[in-house]
Amino acid sequence: MKKLLLDVDCGVDDAQAIMVGLADPNVEILGITCVHGNTTVENVCKNVLRVLQACNKLEIPVFKGAAKSILGIKVGDENFHGQDGLGDAPDAGAPGLDLIQEENAVSAIVRIINENPGEVSLVATAPLTNLALAVRMDPSLPAKLKGLYIMGGNTESRGNTSVCGEFNFTADPEAAYIVLNDYQCPTYLACWEFTCYNKLPWEFCDAWLAQNSHKARFMAKIFSHSIEASKTERFEKEFIAGSGLISCDSYAMAAAVDDSFVVESDQFPVSVELVGAHTRGMMVVDTLGLLNKTHKVFIIKKVDMEKFRKMMMAALK
Ligand code: BDR
Ligand code: CA
Numbered sequence: 001m002k003k004l005l006l007d008v009d010c011g012v013d014d015a016q017a018i019m020v021g022l023a024d025p026n027v028e029i030l031g032i033t034c035v036h037g038n039t040t041v042e043n044v045c046k047n048v049l050r051v052l053q054a055c056n057k058l059e060i061p062v063f064k065g066a067a068k069s070i071l072g073i074k075v076g077d078e079n080f081h082g083q084d085g086l087g088d089a090p091d092a093g094a095p096g097l098d099l100i101q102e103e104n105a106v107s108a109i110v111r112i113i114n115e116n117p118g119e120v121s122l123v124a125t126a127p128l129t130n131l132a133l134a135v136r137m138d139p140s141l142p143a144k145l146k147g148l149y150i151m152g153g154n155t156e157s158r159g160n161t162s163v164c165g166e167f168n169f170t171a172d173p174e175a176a177y178i179v180l181n182d183y184q185c186p187t188y189l190a191c192w193e194f195t196c197y198n199k200l201p202w203e204f205c206d207a208w209l210a211q212n213s214h215k216a217r218f219m220a221k222i223f224s225h226s227i228e229a230s231k232t233e234r235f236e237k238e239f240i241a242g243s244g245l246i247s248c249d250s251y252a253m254a255a256a257v258d259d260s261f262v263v264e265s266d267q268f269p270v271s272v273e274l275v276g277a278h279t280r281g282m283m284v285v286d287t288l289g290l291l292n293k294t295h296k297v298f299i300i301k302k303v304d305m306e307k308f309r310k311m312m313m314a315a316l317k
Contacts, residue, residue, distance in 0.1 A: 009037025009126035017249035033105035039085030065105025087225035125249035153283035170281030199244035
């Protein structure tokens with residue numbers, strides 16, 4: 001059984017990634033920690049509960065974390081995810097926030113990893129604020145992690161938020177810097193350009209959502225706003241290499257749940273630009289080894305797309 005802890009800014013694509021994890025019978029999700037990002041951290045908490053409700057998994061503990069970046073900046077991506085982060089689809093029966101645990105997300109990350117040394121993989125599909133705070137609380141944390149799987153960063157300086165910044169890193173560059181420096185454990189990055197080059201065709205998306213299940217109907221409802229947005233000129237530009245379904249957070253999840261999913265990766269030290277008129281938040285790949293860092297991350301290059309399709313389909317069954 002794989003033990004996972006998820007850190008999310010749920011977000012329609014986070015919802016998809018969570019559902020990929022929940023659908024795998026060999027995965028135990030120990031908890032879901034929430035952080036600011038696509039929407040407010042309160043909305044993120046509500047959204048995670050809605051996803052768990054749709055999947056009949058409300059027993060998984062959900063924790064509320066940081067509401068802003070390390071420097072106190074609040075972002076959002078309402079154009080793509082809707083005002084509430086899940087496409088503004090009405091949901092009268094949504095669970096109440098009283099189901100959120102009292103313990104803060106950062107304390108929960110520290111506690112859960114310490115309770116299961118060497119066994120937990122962390123899947124982060126959001127700004128890395130909670131993870132940065134957790135390693136400051138307990139510097140021994142990375143050594144106790146089995147693996148860290150992140151959706152974030154970019155390799156070709158192609159941005160989806162600023163000229164050359166990916167959303168999760170740009171939303172909290174200091175946190176991304178701390179995490180890439182201090183989490184010296186096996187680390188896998190599903191970067192923005194990689195997810196764009198491996199998008200799924202809209203025909204797949206149609207068949208995916210047309211499955212006769214409660215989960216598929218739930219996804220069709222929360223995803224329709226983002227699908228519409230994806231087909232607009234603005235997002236067509238952002239989504240390198242044409243239009244299609246980019247379930248970006250699901251690649252990090254798929255890598256965490258199945259060791260054979262990643263077929264090829266580059267191994268380099270990486271860092272994050274903290275200053276610069278246009279480059280703040282951009283990931284820097286040290287191909288020449290000039291930063292004198294010993295820790296190299298795995299930058300995912302090629303994955304088993306057939307497996308990905310199967311995992312995505314199973315998520316909504
Ligand atoms: C990432 O940013 C967020 O908007 C998405 O949920 C995803 O994690 C894409 O850059
Ligand atoms: Ca996300």
